[in-house]
Amino acid sequence: MVRSKKIFQGKSLNFAPILFYVGVEIYYMPVKIDIYMSEFCGSYYELRGNIKSAAAIADIPVEINYHTIYYDDAISLSIKGSPSIWINGKDAFDGGNSPGIT
Numbered sequence: 001m002v003r004s005k006k007i008f009q010g011k012s013l014n015f016a017p018i019l020f021y022v023g024v025e026i027y028y029m030p031v032k033i034d035i036y037m038s039e040f041c042g043s044y045y046e047l048r049g050n051i052k053s054a055a056a057i058a059d060i061p062v063e064i065n066y067h068t069i070y071y072d073d074a075i076s077l078s079i080k081g082s083p084s085i086w087i088n089g090k091d092a093f094d095g096g097n098s099p100g101i102t
Contacts, residue, residue, distance in 0.1 A: 038082035
């Protein structure tokens, strides 16, 4: 856990960090972001910059993991596109598409 006195105000984000209040201190659990991308996804560099910027603006601890996946992996993990962004184990843009990537 990371100790901080800043209060998260990220109204524009689809997620919020887990907070623990102990006295006047606030403890943040790191947000885990998993990026699932096909081998030839052209969004890597732009996405990487956007995620780093968002984490800096929100001023929260973030663990970012990049995964190269293939079609069979996408099906078994219910990945619905490339790139797919999962935050704390949930698809950030969960839609009705069928699993798989091209």
